[in-house]
Amino acid sequence: MELKHESNSQATRGRHVEILTGNHAASHAARMARVDVVSAYPITPQSPVVEKISEFIASGEMSARMIRVESEQSAMASCISASITGARVFTATSANGLAYMNEQLAWAAGTRLPLVMCVVTRALAAPWSVWTDHQDAISQRDTGWMQVFCEDNQEIYDTVLEAYKVAENDNIFLPIMVCFDGYILSHTTMPVELLSQNEVDTFLPSFNSHLKLHEKIDEPVGVNPVTLPDPREGFPGYMEFRYRLQKTIEKAIDVFEDIERDFASLSGRxxxxxxxxxxxxxxxxxxxxxxxxxxxxxxxxxxxxxxxxKAGVLTIRLFRPFPKARIREALKNVKQVVVFDRDVAYGLEGAISAELKSALYNRKHQPHVQGFIVGLGGRDFKTEHVIHGTKMAMEYAEKNEVPDETKWLGVDK
Amino acid sequence: MVDYKDPKSTIAAVQVPSEGEAGKTGSWRSFKPVFNPEKCILIKSEKARCHICWMFCPEVAITKSRPPTINLDYCKGCGICSTECPHGAITMKKE
Amino acid sequence: MMDMIETKRLRPDDLPEQEFLLPGNRSCAGCSMSLYYRMALKALGKKTIITVPASCLTVLHGLYHKTSVKMNVVHTTFETTAASASGIVAALEAKGLGDEITVCGFAGDGGTSDIGIQGLSGAAERNTNFIYACYDNEMYSNTGTQRSGQTPYMAYTTTTPHGKLEHKKNMPMIMHAHGIPYIATSCSSYPQDVYAKFKKAKLFTGTRYIHTLIPCPPGWGFPTDQSIEMGRLAVKSGIFPLFEIIDGKMFLSPESERCLDPSKRLKVEEYLKLQGRFKHIQPEHIEYYQEYVDNHWNFINQFL
Structure with missing residues (x-):
C-alpha cells in the first residue's frame, strides 16, 4: 500500500511522500530516471524491484523495454549490449544472482558502461540463506564497479538517481551498484519523498555515454575485441585500458561528492x-x-x-572506490576504530576492516583498529553486539594487542 | 569527449575497419594462384556470366571484374579458386 | 508466405559486389567461416548490428584497434550471444529503431549448442526479434579443436583421441521446438544458398535461426582447397541436410532433395575417408554411421 502526500509549496510542486519499501523506492527511482531498458531475473529479496517496474510499464507510467531474461548472466549481458547500443539501463539482483553475473560485471566495467544496478544484499550460499549480509556485494568489489551502500529507503531512492549522474559523468563512465540490505530495507516500509519528474529530468538529462552504436550505422566500429599485452601502433594494450579504469575510479570520489552537493541543493537532502x-x-x-x-x-x-x-559512527557509503583520504580525515581525532563487517574476506578478516587498515597504514595517525564479523545470513546484529565489541576492542587497545585471528560476535562457537 | 581514433582519449577497446588488419597475409602463402586469361570464360565470351572464383574466395582477394584480378598482397593461397574454377583458368604454383 | 518470399536461384554474379569483410584478416587459409560470413554480411547489409561471442569469428574480426569487418559489432562473452542480441534489440526498440536495424548474433557450434544454449533458448522463447546464426565447424576450433556437442560420431578431436562416441546434437530441431518463425540450415559450400537464406530470414519478425556447416581444413584434416568440396559431400551424403522450417513447416532445399531417395545418397564413407579426423574409423563404425544417417532421413521425412 502506498500513501501519497502531495507537496504544496511552489518550489517542490509535484513532489510527494509515499510509504515505500526499499525495493519499491528503487523501482520509483528507475521509473523517474526514464530508463530505456530493464533486464532482470527473479531472486529473493530483489524480485519486488522488478515486479513494481513491470507494473509501471504495464500501466504506461514507464515506457522502458523490459527483457524478462532466463538468468542473471543474461540479465547483465543484455544490459551491457543495450547500453553499448545507446540505452539507459537498469537491473537489480541479489546473492547468487550477483555471483552468476561475475563474468559480465568485469565485462561491463571493462567496457566503461554507465550501468546502474541495485544489489539487494543477501548471504551467498551454500548453505542457502535468503537473509541479509554483505557477502554478495563484497565478493564483487574487484570487478571495477563503483559500490554504494544505503541505510534507509529515502537514501535508496536518492542514490539510484545520483548513481546515474555519477556513472554517466563525462569523466567517469563506469557502472555502479546501489546496495541495500535485504529485508531490513528491501521489505520494510518508510516514508520516501519522491521528487517531481521535472526535478529529476533537470538533474538527470538524457542518457550520456561514450558508446551509442545506434548512432554509428554509417561509421561502424567493433566493441571489445582482443587486445594485446603491449600497445599496438600507439593504441592502448590491455594494461593501458586497466590503468585508465583505475585512474578513473580514483577520480570518482570527487565526482560523487560534487554530484551529492548538486543533489542536496535540488532535494534539500x-x-x-x-x-x-x-x-x-x-x-x-x-x-x-x-x-x-x-x-x-x-x-x-x-x-x-x-x-x-565517547563513541561515534562512521558510515562508509561509497565502498568502491574506497574513500581512503576521506576516511583518514574522518578518523583523524579518534584513538580507536571498531569495525563491524557483515561479510568475511575468507582466510583474512572482514573486508571493511582489512581495507580500513590499509587506508591507515604508513600514515602518521594510526588509531588502533579492531574488526568483528557479525550478522551473517540474517543473524540479528544487535545493539549489545556493538557495545560488547566496542568494549572488547578497548581492552585490546589498552593491552596494545592486535589479535591475528578474526573475532566473531553473536555466533555459537 | 571520447574519440576512438585518438589513442590518448579512448577508454574502451573499440576497433575501426581497416584492410590488412593482420598485415599482408599474402606472405602466409606457400602456393600462388596464377591466372590464365586464355582459359577464363569471362574473357573468352563477352556474354558469359561466371565469377565463381570471386564468389568462393574466402579472403575477398578476387575482384568481381572482367577479368577477375587476384590481390596477391592478401591471397593466402588456399587454392579454392583454382579447384572451383570450372574452366581451369587458375593454377596453383609453388612460391 | 512461401510464394511471397521465394527467392530465385541465384548465380554467383547475382550476388552483390559490396563487401563488409575486408582482406588481410586473421582467418586460416581456406576458411569456410570467412566465406560464409562474407555471404551472410552481404545479405544482412549495412543497417545491422552484429554480436559475436568468443570464437573463431573473434579472431577474424581482428585485434584492437583495427577490424576486418565493416559493420557494427558487439563482442560478447562465450555464452551470451543471444542475451547480448536481446539487449541490442531492446535498446533499438526503445529508440524506435527496432524495424530499421537488423540484429544478428553469430556464434560457433560450442557457443550455440553447449555454453550458449540457455541464453539462446530464452531469447527464442521470448521470440526476440533477431537472427541467430550458428556457424558449425563441429568442434571448438578456436581453442585448438576440442570436442563440442556438434562434433559428429567418431570424429577425432583433441579431447576425443579415439573418436567421439555420441552423435551431433540436433540444434535446428531443438530450435524448431521453440516454435520460432524461421529456421534454416545451410552450408558454406553453397554461398548463394547462404545468401538467400539470410535474405529470407530478414523478412521475418521474431527469432530466426540459421545453422550453417562450415568445414574447417585444419580442424578436420583436409587440404585447404577442398573446403568447398567437403561441404558438398556432407550435403550429398545426407549427413548435413539443407532445409528451411517456415512457420512450422519444413521444406527441403533443392541441394538436399535428392537425398530423399536413399539410393541417391552418397555413401558416408565417401565423405569420411577424405578427412584426417576420421582416419582411425573402422568398417563397423562406418556401417553404424550409415545406418544413423539413413535413420535420420526417416526422422526428417516425418516433417515433410
Missing amino acids: NHGGVVRGYKMEDADIAIVGMGSASSQAKKAIPHLREQGI
Missing part, C-alpha cells in the same frame, strides 16, 4: 557524500560499518555514551 559521520565531532572511538551494520551501530551510541565511552 544530503547523505554525507562518500562517508557519513554520526556523533563523530567529539568521538574518541569510531564505530565503522555499512548499510544495516551502520544503522545498528548508531543505536548503541547513546548506551555507550551513557557509560562514558
